[in-house]
Every structure is written in structure tokens, then in C-alpha cells.
Amino acid sequence: MQTVQDAAGLRAAVRGWRGQGQTVGFVPTMGNLHEGHHSLIRLARARADRVVASVFVNPTQFGPGEDFERYPRTLAQDQAGLAELGCDLLFAPDVATLYPFGAAQSVRVHVPGITDTLEGAHRPGHFDGVATVVCKLFNLVQPDVAVFGQKDFQQLKVIERMVRDLALPVKVVPAPTLRAPDGLALSSRNQYLSEAERALAPQIHQTLQKMRELRLEKGHAWRVIEQAAVATLQRAGFQPDYAVIRRAEDLAEPADDERQGLVALIAARLGTTRLIDNLPFD
Numbered sequence: 391m392q393t394v395q396d397a398a399g400l401r402a403a404v405r406g407w408r409g410q411g412q413t414v415g416f417v418p419t420m421g422n423l424h425e426g427h428h429s430l431i432r433l434a435r436a437r438a439d440r441v442v443a444s445v446f447v448n449p450t451q452f453g454p455g456e457d458f459e460r461y462p463r464t465l466a467q468d469q470a471g472l473a474e475l476g477c478d479l480l481f482a483p484d485v486a487t488l489y490p491f492g493a494a495q496s497v498r499v500h501v502p503g504i505t506d507t508l509e510g511a512h513r514p515g516h517f518d519g520v521a522t523v524v525c526k527l528f529n530l531v532q533p534d535v536a537v538f539g540q541k542d543f544q545q546l547k548v549i550e551r552m553v554r555d556l557a558l559p560v561k562v563v564p565a566p567t568l569r570a571p572d573g574l575a576l577s578s579r580n581q582y583l584s585e586a587e588r589a590l591a592p593q594i595h596q597t598l599q600k601m602r603e604l605r606l607e608k609g610h611a612w613r614v615i616e617q618a619a620v621a622t623l624q625r626a627g628f629q630p631d632y633a634v635i636r637r638a639e640d641l642a643e644p645a646d647d648e649r650q651g652l653v654a655l656i657a658a659r660l661g662t663t664r665l666i667d668n669l670p671f672d
């Protein structure tokens with residue numbers, strides 16, 4: 391596996407493959423790779439002849455006071471894992487490569503509507519940063535398919551919308567969420583948790599399962615379920631930003647009698663760590 395930092399090296403490799411009629415799959419990440427990321431690489435390998443992964447901790451998607459500085463950077467370890475999985479190329483650019491005019495002067499991609507709620511509401515500007523960097527990465531890599539985890543459910547919807555609206559020639563492939571045996575969704579941020587917090591963290595997934603059961607099996611009203619979920623999380627020691635049931639398609643509030651195509655989503659803090667997770671009902 392080659393590692394390249396610059397656009398020219400990346401383009402040369404991709405051009406070579408394309409010249410041989412090969413397709414390209416792409417997995418964008420912020421590094422500190424775990425089994426969840428590895429499952430995305432495997433999926434990309436199944437869908438394309440060649441696989442490119444990127445590792446870039448994107449400054450424009452972090453708000454003031456968020457964990458940009460302390461986000462774990464483990465490139466050598468990431469490289470070894472990717473090589474073992476048969477990834478063909480790791481693109482690990484620096485900030486100047488992706489933001490030649492500086493982050494503050496960058497062209498911005500804004501996806502309206504769906505970014506106003508949930509993560510977008512709690513992390514203002516976050517999705518502008520994500521859409522902007524993913525658009526830049528797509529232009530650099532020019533993949534046929536790109537794999538995104540359902541763990542970042544709203545992010546996946548934002549990217550799907552951007553791709554459709556800008557008519558980008560890439561197929562977005564969703565990948566299921568990988569979990570620890572106790573149900574906690576794998577995430578680079580799990581390592582911020584103390585032992586006591588780690589023991590509590592699976593309650594997020596348990597609460598999501600309860601929300602699904604109350605809606606689909608017991609037929610409770612979604613607003614009542616949301617209130618109960620917030621109270622449960624607070625009692626357990628979390629500070630929830632939200633615990634909601636939404637339409638999976640567009641993350642809008644469902645109608646009172648709606649039961650199909652729903653998803654429960656939670657964002658909650660445990661100490662200084664902010665965790666997100668979700669559970670599609672279908």
C-alpha cells in the first residue's frame with residue numbers, strides 16, 4: 391500500500407488504475423482506525439477494484455471548544471491496519487493541501503434543511519465543514535463508490551443529498567454500525583471514557599432499543615418515548631443533547647401514526663465525552 395500526502399501523487403495513482411479500466415472505492419476517515427472503519431474498507435473492496443482511504447482530521451468541522459486538538463492521531467498504526475486489509479492507497483494530506491487558501495477562506499459547501507437539526511443544531515457549522523471536505527476529497531480521489539458508516543446517520547444523509555444535488559458522479563454506499571459485544575458503537579471517542587463511563591456507555595444502545603420497542607411493539611407516541619428516553623439517560627448520569635425518533639429519509643418529525651421508515655437517534659455527553667448513536671427501526 392502506498393501512502394501519499396499530495397494531490398499529484400494521488401491523481402497519478404488513480405489515473406494509472408483508471409487507464410487499466412479499474413474502478414475506485416473510497417473510504418474517508420479522520421484516522422485512529424478501529425474495526426468499524428475496517429468494515430468500511432472491506433465493503434469498499436467488495437464494491438470496487440481499488441480502494442483509497444483518507445485520514446484527515448478536518449479542522450472546519452470542529453467548533454470552538456471541541457476536541458480538534460486532542461483528537462487521536464495514530465497514522466503509523468492506521469497505515470499498518472489498512473495495508474493488512476488490502477487497501478491500495480492511503481491519502482493523508484496536510485491542511486494546506488485541502489485548504490490552499492486557508493480554512494477560513496475556503497469555498498464552503500452548505501447543504502440546507504437537513505443540517506439545521508440534531509447534530510447541525512448542536513454543532514453549528516459542523517456539516518458545512520463535513521460537506522466541504524468530502525466534496526474536496528471526492529474531487530481529488532474521483533471515486534466510483536464511497537462508503538460511509540450509518541453510525542453517523544445524519545452525516546450519511548447530508549452526503550447523499552450533496553451528491554444528488556451537485557450531481558457528483560459517485561455512488562454512496564452505507565455501512566452498518568459495528569458495536570462492542572455490550573452494544574456500544576465503536577468510535578474513536580470511546581477511548582476518552584473513564585472506566586466508570588465506559589461501563590455506563592452501552593446504555594445509549596439499550597435506550598435506542600427501548601425506544602424502538604415502545605414505538606413498534608407498544609405503539610407509544612413518539613413524543614412520549616423521547617421524553618422518557620431523555621429522563622432515563624439523565625438518571626443514568628448522561629447529559630443528553632437529544633434522544634429522538636425521526637423519519638430516516640429526511641430526519642423530519644414523523645406523523646403521529648407513522649411507524650415505518652423511522653430511526654431513533656441519541657447524542658449524549660458522559661463527562662467531557664460526547665457520544666452519538668442511532669437505530670434504524672426497519
Ligand SMILES: Nc1ncnc2c1ncn2[C@@H]1O[C@H](COP(=O)(O)OP(=O)(O)OP(=O)(O)O)[C@@H](O)[C@H]1O
Pocket residue numbers: 418419420421426427429430537538539540541542565566567568569575576577578579580
Ligand atoms: N462503529 C462504526 N461502525 C461502522 N462505521 C463507523 C463506525 N464508527 C465510525 N464509522 C464510520 O467511519 C467513517 C469515519 O468516521 P470517523 O473517523 O469519524 O470515526 P469515529 O470512530 O466515528 O470517530 P468519532 O469519534 O469522530 O465519531 C464514517 O463514515 C463513520 O460513520
Ligand SMILES: CC(C)(CO)[C@@H](O)C(=O)[O-]
Pocket residue numbers: 418419420446448451520523524542545
Ligand atoms: C466524513 C469525514 C471523514 C469528513 O471529515 C468525517 O466526518 C468522519 O470521519 O466521519
Ligand code: BAL
Pocket residue numbers: 451452542545
Ligand atoms: N464522526 C463524525 C466526525 C465528527 O464527529 O466530527
